[in-house]
Amino acid sequence: MTDTPPADTTTRLRLRILFGDTAMLGPGKADLLEQIGETGSIAAAGRAMSMSYKRAWCLVEEMNAAFRAPLVERTRGGAKGGGARLSETGEEVLRRYRAVELAAARAATDELSQLEALLSDMSREK
Numbered sequence: 001m002t003d004t005p006p007a008d009t010t011t012r013l014r015l016r017i018l019f020g021d022t023a024m025l026g027p028g029k030a031d032l033l034e035q036i037g038e039t040g041s042i043a044a045a046g047r048a049m050s051m052s053y054k055r056a057w058c059l060v061e062e063m064n065a066a067f068r069a070p071l072v073e074r075t076r077g078g079a080k081g082g083g084a085r086l087s088e089t090g091e092e093v094l095r096r097y098r099a100v101e102l103a104a105a106r107a108a109t110d111e112l113s114q115l116e117a118l119l120s121d122m123s124r125e126k
Contacts, residue, residue: 008017011112015101023066029036033094036072037086060084066094067093 016026035045046056055071064070071090075083086094 004045011116013101013105013108013112014021015097015104017097023062025063025066025093027101029059029063030094030101032056032096033063033071033086033090036084037091037094040083040085042072042074042084052081063090063093 009094010017014027016024031049032045032051035048038041039045039048041062042056043050043053046053049056054083057114061073067089069089071093073087073090075085
């Protein structure tokens, strides 16, 4: 979608944004939004992530309830069946989440390198 965090090490930063005590946006929900945008389907997005339709739908409902406008818009069945797409708000939320994710990864590069240097040799079996 947009720039991705540097992937030159096995160390990764996973970012979860908490909005008060009731709402959260993290890598799983962001990936689900991205998959819905790519597939046009909540069910297909869930399958692509090895997630049940029920779980995917529950996460969509959580996100839709957390923001002023729905992030995912659903269309009911018909000759070709139903579908789903990201709303403008959904596209903006995903874009901004990915931007925060990238900024955090860039800002943490030196500190993550220092943490990696303190790790034991994980290639040896213990």
